[in-house]
Amino acid sequence: MTGPHIAVVGAGFAGAATALHLVRRGARVTVLEREPIAGAHASSQNAGMLRTAIADPALARVAAAGADGVAAAQALSEVPLVRPSGSLLLAQGETLEPLRKVVPELREMRRSARWLDPAEAASRVAALAGAPFEAALWTPEDGVADTAAYLTALLLGARRDGATLRLGTEVLGGEPGDGSRPARLETGRGAVEADVVVIAAGAWSDVVARRIGATPLGLTPLRRHLHATGPLAEVDPRWPFVWALGDEVYFRPESGGLLLSPCDEEPFPPGEPPADPQNRALLARKVARAFPALLDLPLMRSWAGLRTFAPDRRFVLGRDPRAPRVCWAAGLGGHGVTCAWEIGRIAAESALGLAPAPAEFDPARFPVPPP
Secondary structure, three states: OOOOEEEEEOOOHHHHHHHHHHHOOOOEEEEEOOOOOOOOOOOOOOOOEEOOOOOOHHHHHHHHHHHHHHHHHHHHOOOOOEEOOOEEEEEOHHHHHHHHHHHHHHHHOOOOOEEEOHHHHHHHOHHHOOOOOOEEEEEOOOEEEOHHHHHHHHHHHHHHOOOEEEOOOOEEEEEOOOOOOOEEEEEOOEEEEEOEEEEOOHHHHHHHHHHOOOOOOOOEEEEEEEEEEOOOOOOOOOOOEEEEOOOOEEEEEEOOEEEEEOOOOEEOOOOOOOOOOOHHHHHHHHHHHHOHHHOOOOEEEEEEEEEEEOOOOOOEEEEEOOEEEEEEEEOOOOOHHHHHHHHHHHHHHHHOOOOOOOHHHOHHHOOOOOO
16 A cells, blocks of 8 residues: 555554544554553443434434444454344433434434333333333334454454554654654554554543643543343343433343443543442442332442543544644543444544544644643
8 A cells, every 4th residue: 555654543443443444545554552452441341232312413423323334344244243132211301301302313314213101111121110211212223232243343354454453562652743744653562653643542542642742632531330140031132222311320131131330430540440349339229210120130240441531521533733643533432332433434534634523523622731
């Protein structure tokens, strides 16, 4: 290839999808991943749910396109990437109106959605008997991704088309470059020069920016817990994933039992966060309120992962106005699996100067920090 050389920092969903879209547009791509395996953190420590009913219209548009992109990625994999389970979002009181606004937007994006009353929802998912909600939004095209298979497909596709993946290669320093000089990344395995650097390092994105002389954007990693039961006779593996809005707790079938999260958010430094044993008590309180039929679940395993947010909780995508050779694909806030394909397209086209990122995600929306 004779196109520009792009260095992508991070081999999770954002980095992998960006790399794939870059090589398909003629770029020479080097992906630098600090860990010995790709997707070791947020990309593998999540529930894998493809959710398209999102209150923020800007995020919802990316989610719909991203979910469609999973179907395109299926051509890169010999195993199914998605189990089309559908989803049920439960609402009552003040959570109803924001969800009502989502429905016409979903239909505009050609996604199916309809309302179910509590009796109809409980007929689909027996665990909702006695649950305190007024209505449920049924989105049949949502599903659960095989996150390992999806990430592997993206990376395999990128490598087949010419991208180079360098694992165990942490960015330790460097320079962001300027109009006349390429960016330079110092790693434990030598220096890398690039026409553009894409920061797609998840919880480490601000760390990488600081190390290469770019301006951090105030991204905050937040710890969230997941809990799994063993096999449960009462669980139907065909159930959709179920999310109680307001209480903010969800469950979905997994390995004959249930996978659940209390949707907790606690600032935590980049790394591998330990699970807090007290989080099980939070889950129990939320389940008791939202899903009383699921009281006293026998939890077998708990773990935690990081979800990284920008200050306004929208993605950060596109060229950095203060460092013209730096492009961002960060702050995905737990939407990486659903949105990866579209995020990769937006970031790749911005990095190559083919199209700007949508203004809602532009890094320029953040003020320049004081010196």
